Amino acid sequence: MGYSFSPETKEKFDVLVTRYPEKKAALIPTLWLAQEELGWLPPEALAYCAELLDLAPSKALSVASFYTMFNLKPVGRYKIEVCRTLSCALCGAFEILDHLENRLGIRVGETTPDGKFTLMTQECLASCGTGPMMQVNGKRYFESLTPQRVDEILNSLA
Amino acid sequence: MSFPKILSANWGVPDNHHINVAMSRGQYDVAREVLGGARTPDDITAEVKKSGLRGRGGAGFPAGMKWGFLPKNDPRPRYLVINADESEPGTYKDRRILENDPHMLIEGCILASYAIQAHACYIYVRGEFWHQQSILRQAVQEAYHKGFLGKNCFGSGYHLDITVHSGAGAYICGEETALLTSLEGERGYPRLKPPFPATHGLFQCPTVVNNVETIANVPWIVRHGGDAYSQIGKYVVGPDGRPQVDSRGTRLMCASGAINKPGVHEIPLGIGLMEYIDEYCGGVKGELKAAIPGGSSCPILTADEVRSVEMTYESMAKHGTMFGSGGLIVLEQQTSLVWVLHNLLRFYSHESCGQCTPCREGTDWLYKILGRMLQGKGTEDDLREVLDIADNMEGRTICALAAAATMPTRSYIQKFREEFVSYFVKGGRPVDRRGRYLHPVAPVGAAV
Ligand SMILES: Cc1cc2nc3c(=O)[nH]c(=O)nc-3n(C[C@H](O)[C@H](O)[C@H](O)COP(=O)(O)O)c2cc1C
Ligand code: SF4
Numbered sequence: 001m002g003y004s005f006s007p008e009t010k011e012k013f014d015v016l017v018t019r020y021p022e023k024k025a026a027l028i029p030t031l032w033l034a035q036e037e038l039g040w041l042p043p044e045a046l047a048y049c050a051e052l053l054d055l056a057p058s059k060a061l062s063v064a065s066f067y068t069m070f071n072l073k074p075v076g077r078y079k080i081e082v083c084r085t086l087s088c089a090l091c092g093a094f095e096i097l098d099h100l101e102n103r104l105g106i107r108v109g110e111t112t113p114d115g116k117f118t119l120m121t122q123e124c125l126a127s128c129g130t131g132p133m134m135q136v137n138g139k140r141y142f143e144s145l146t147p148q149r150v151d152e153i154l155n156s157l158a
Numbered sequence: 159m160s161f162p163k164i165l166s167a168n169w170g171v172p173d174n175h176h177i178n179v180a181m182s183r184g185q186y187d188v189a190r191e192v193l194g195g196a197r198t199p200d201d202i203t204a205e206v207k208k209s210g211l212r213g214r215g216g217a218g219f220p221a222g223m224k225w226g227f228l229p230k231n232d233p234r235p236r237y238l239v240i241n242a243d244e245s246e247p248g249t250y251k252d253r254r255i256l257e258n259d260p261h262m263l264i265e266g267c268i269l270a271s272y273a274i275q276a277h278a279c280y281i282y283v284r285g286e287f288w289h290q291q292s293i294l295r296q297a298v299q300e301a302y303h304k305g306f307l308g309k310n311c312f313g314s315g316y317h318l319d320i321t322v323h324s325g326a327g328a329y330i331c332g333e334e335t336a337l338l339t340s341l342e343g344e345r346g347y348p349r350l351k352p353p354f355p356a357t358h359g360l361f362q363c364p365t366v367v368n369n370v371e372t373i374a375n376v377p378w379i380v381r382h383g384g385d386a387y388s389q390i391g392k393y394v395v396g397p398d399g400r401p402q403v404d405s406r407g408t409r410l411m412c413a414s415g416a417i418n419k420p421g422v423h424e425i426p427l428g429i430g431l432m433e434y435i436d437e438y439c440g441g442v443k444g445e446l447k448a449a450i451p452g453g454s455s456c457p458i459l460t461a462d463e464v465r466s467v468e469m470t471y472e473s474m475a476k477h478g479t480m481f482g483s484g485g486l487i488v489l490e491q492q493t494s495l496v497w498v499l500h501n502l503l504r505f506y507s508h509e510s511c512g513q514c515t516p517c518r519e520g521t522d523w524l525y526k527i528l529g530r531m532l533q534g535k536g537t538e539d540d541l542r543e544v545l546d547i548a549d550n551m552e553g554r555t556i557c558a559l560a561a562a563a564t565m566p567t568r569s570y571i572q573k574f575r576e577e578f579v580s581y582f583v584k585g586g587r588p589v590d591r592r593g594r595y596l597h598p599v600a601p602v603g604a605a606v
């Protein structure tokens with residue numbers, strides 16, 4: 001058998017599953033725990049999460065595939081997502097995207113050959129007053145970007 | 159205009175997200191008194207009704223009235239669900255509450271849960287707010303440790319659990335029924351209404367869904383009274399005794415686009431939109447062309463309308479638009495509105511959940527036609543077609559996402575028709591990467 005949670009993660013799961021009157025409601029939080037451990041959701045992880053909640057594996061896939069933050073394919077060590085929605089677009093999001101494509105030598109949707117960076121676009125991330133912005137690995141926001149600032153950030157990501 | 163700051167008063171205070179700092183200025187005092195027996199649940203609902211507080215998530219529905227819709231004497235559990243999905247383009251205010259004053263929100267959740275007699279409250283936070291979630295989770299933990307949450311809140315015997323639930327990336331989950339479906343562990347598909355969440359919400363039980371900002375107002379209202387809240391803002395009763403303007407309190411505005419100082423500002427309702435732009439946002443950067451007053455789902459306002467509209471629900475409606483989520487996007491003369499609409503239609507076609515054919519196909523067609531226009535391959539027929547498609551989408555879908563795409567679309571074309579027509583020239587009108595015209599004047603031969 002493929003995958004199971006580490007003891008610490010299993011502990012977190014045991015707590016969170018008590019927070020809902022129906023087990024199924026814990027599915028998305030459980031998928032998050034798996035993605036936190038693995039960086040993406042391979043079929044074994046989907047099957048494992050489903051099993052924990054007495055669901056069919058296909059259910060976990062069906063739900064996970066609805067949400068853009070779940071990675072159903074491996075991504076680079078740093079997944080960079082640039083917001084391209086109106087407020088950011090008005091203040092230079094596409095210039096930032098052009099710059100990232102040039103710097104990384106890849107197009108949106110691609111991963112660098114060394115597996116370090118994946119470049120994606122995103123829709124409004126609620127930083128409209130501090131655009132342009134990008135998010136790294138679904139966690140850190142970098143706001144008020146300029147091409148120079150992007151270079152600094154890329155250099156700081158080991 | 160002088161007014162008390164209700165939501166943003168403590169945003170500058172260091173470590174304000176820690177419970178001891180929040181308590182040092184009285185946060186949780188009211189909840190403790192109320193749960194201790196000082197006020198009945200109906201009392202709290204009545205106070206919120208009196209305040210005139212309206213929902214700040216988009217539709218502006220009166221909060222107290224919504225709470226009153228829950229069935230009485232129903233044996234099923236009741237739920238309070240907080241909408242912290244904040245994903246309407248142009249909107250970034252709830253984020254500030256989560257970052258700067260999470261305990262204000264938590265106290266609001268306690269009071270609102272008590273009012274509707276809910277023993278479980280879920281705060282559904284968009285997945286991208288990883289940082290904000292960790293602040294909020296810590297604040298909730300602190301409240302548990304103090305005994306303000308759990309089996310015996312404030313030693314009152316009242317049981318309340320608050321759970322922070324992370325979304326995972328889907329605009330549609332901000333729509334309240336989609337949010338509930340998602341919270342149940344499903345794909346975030348909206349549900350047909352009726353039945354409404356008040357009777358068949360989370361797990362098919364009576365449920366109130368409110369926006370973060372709406373609930374963050376509640377501690378202040380209970381503490382100072384609904385009357386004090388309703389003194390702020392604008393309230394005008396007509397000759398028939400019914401309110402003509404019912405826009406009470408303050409609200410958070412978030413401004414972006416062509417302004418000198420973008421940011422989130424707490425304003426008293428009723429001031430002029432232009433006054434807001436000039437006094438809070440440092441004025442327009444460049445020459446004003448148009449503005450989207452309340453997030454991308456709202457119809458656009460011309461420069462003249464921006465100068466005459468007031469920041470009330472009613473004045474916005476009179477100008478054919480909506481106050482929405484308070485996300486103001488200002489557009490200046492050089493910006494191409496064809497490019498703007500194309501950008502937004504891409505958003506809606508991307509975010510349509512796909513359940514309803516008119517929405518799934520319609521948003522995609524609109525986006526494609528706009529793409530064609532942008533390249534200078536559009537015709538008068540296309541403009542008619544766009545309006546036709548919009549007509550055929552509205553009222554034929556499960557949720558309001560379709561209308562959130564069509565209403566703005568119609569307004570751009572009706573109010574700025576000439577600009578769309580100026581694109582009917584081979585190659586279109588070139589813009590830079592920020593949507594600004596390279597040649598401000600339409601090329602010769604553009605007029606039809
Ligand atoms: C497509 C769509 C997206 C929405 N997104 C949000 C959102 O991100 N946040 C929010 O609070 N309300 C959103 N709403 C409004 C909710 O459906 C609901 O009206 C609101 O959460 C109720 O809270 P309120 O009465 O306190 O405003 C959205 C509505 C629609 C139709
Ligand atoms: S209107 Fe659009 S977003 Fe709403 S349920 Fe139908 S397809 Fe989904």
Ligand code: FES
Pocket residue numbers: 083084085086087088089123124125126127128131133247248249
């Ligand atoms: S438009 Fe980019 S964060 Fe809102």
